[in-house]
Amino acid sequence: MAWLNCEVVVSGAAGGIGRAITLAMVARGGRVHALDRDADGLVRLVAEGQGQVVPYAVDLGDTPQVDAVLTRLLAILPGRCDVLVNNAGISHVVPFAETSDTQLDQLWRINVLAAMRITRALLPPLRVGASPAIVNIASELALVGQPGYVAYSASKGAVLAWSRALAIELATDRIRVNTVCPGPIDTPMLDAEFVIADNPAAARAGEIATVPLGRLGRPTDIAAMVAFLAGPDANFITGATFAVDGGKTAR
Numbered sequence: 001m002a003w004l005n006c007e008v009v010v011s012g013a014a015g016g017i018g019r020a021i022t023l024a025m026v027a028r029g030g031r032v033h034a035l036d037r038d039a040d041g042l043v044r045l046v047a048e049g050q051g052q053v054v055p056y057a058v059d060l061g062d063t064p065q066v067d068a069v070l071t072r073l074l075a076i077l078p079g080r081c082d083v084l085v086n087n088a089g090i091s092h093v094v095p096f097a098e099t100s101d102t103q104l105d106q107l108w109r110i111n112v113l114a115a116m117r118i119t120r121a122l123l124p125p126l127r128v129g130a131s132p133a134i135v136n137i138a139s140e141l142a143l144v145g146q147p148g149y150v151a152y153s154a155s156k157g158a159v160l161a162w163s164r165a166l167a168i169e170l171a172t173d174r175i176r177v178n179t180v181c182p183g184p185i186d187t188p189m190l191d192a193e194f195v196i197a198d199n200p201a202a203a204r205a206g207e208i209a210t211v212p213l214g215r216l217g218r219p220t221d222i223a224a225m226v227a228f229l230a231g232p233d234a235n236f237i238t239g240a241t242f243a244v245d246g247g248k249t250a251r
């Protein structure tokens with residue numbers, strides 16, 4: 001399904017899942033405004049993006065930088081935004097008792113507050129989008145608990161809750177808001193979590209064993225769901241949460 005002339009904003013666009021989302025949107029005829037702190041990753045993404053990726057290097061944990069990038073983004077958008085995907089996120093794997101204030105603060109600022117600030121700023125151009133949609137990326141860990149992820153779970157639970165509330169508030173504007181909860185997806189984030197384990201290969205195998213479908217997810221598995229939710233075939237879906245996790249949270 002092509003959505004010609006669609007203006008799309010994706011945060012964390014240079015990462016594993018964000019890159020797949022960006023390329024899926026480009027494949028559907030979208031122009032993607034790609035936000036990430038990884039400037040080199042943005043350069044690579046632009047090279048892959050068929051001339052349809054506009055890069056914005058920004059640390060979303062830094063409020064003045066977020067404000068500056070939003071000013072630039074609003075100046076470049078043609079008064080209209082059709083799709084916003086709040087995907088940027090970080091994780092810290094640490095027992096709750098040892099979680100530092102800095103880690104709590106980073107998780108909250110990057111995973112929750114940055115997405116809310118971006119969304120708030122883009123509401124005026126979203127309101128004039130043809131069939132506007134917001135897709136927020138939470139996590140399986142918004143739905144279930146796992147040792148070492150208490151603060152991360154809290155941030156992703158907040159994503160789920162604010163998304164659902166926003167869907168109700170924006171329904172009269174016809175802006176749809178949905179949440180995707182990925183299971184373990186084979187990306188640099190997950191790999192970094194295996195690398196710090198005593199036995200990374202065993203950690204990877206152990207994670208795969210938790211997934212009924214017997215494999216890690218691919219970034220394209222998430223991108224396919226995001227593209228569906230952002231597109232016209234999902235035009236009666238809002239305020240909903242979708243686990244894309246190989247059945248992990250259904251156990």
Ligand SMILES: NC(=O)c1ccc[n+]([C@@H]2O[C@H](COP(=O)([O-])OP(=O)(O)OC[C@H]3O[C@@H](n4cnc5c(N)ncnc54)[C@H](O)[C@@H]3O)[C@@H](O)[C@H]2O)c1
Nearest residue numbers: 012014015016017037059060061088089139184185187189
């Ligand atoms: N990979 C998984 O198993 C998994 C599972 C559940 C949820 N998620 C969520 O999916 C999203 C994408 O994760 P991923 O696996 O692709 O991770 P990733 O680390 O591969 O990509 C994340 C991207 O976000 C960017 N980013 C992080 N902090 C930023 C900041 N302060 N400012 C700007 N950009 C920043 C990174 O540079 C990176 O490009 C995250 O929200 C993550 O929590 C991932």
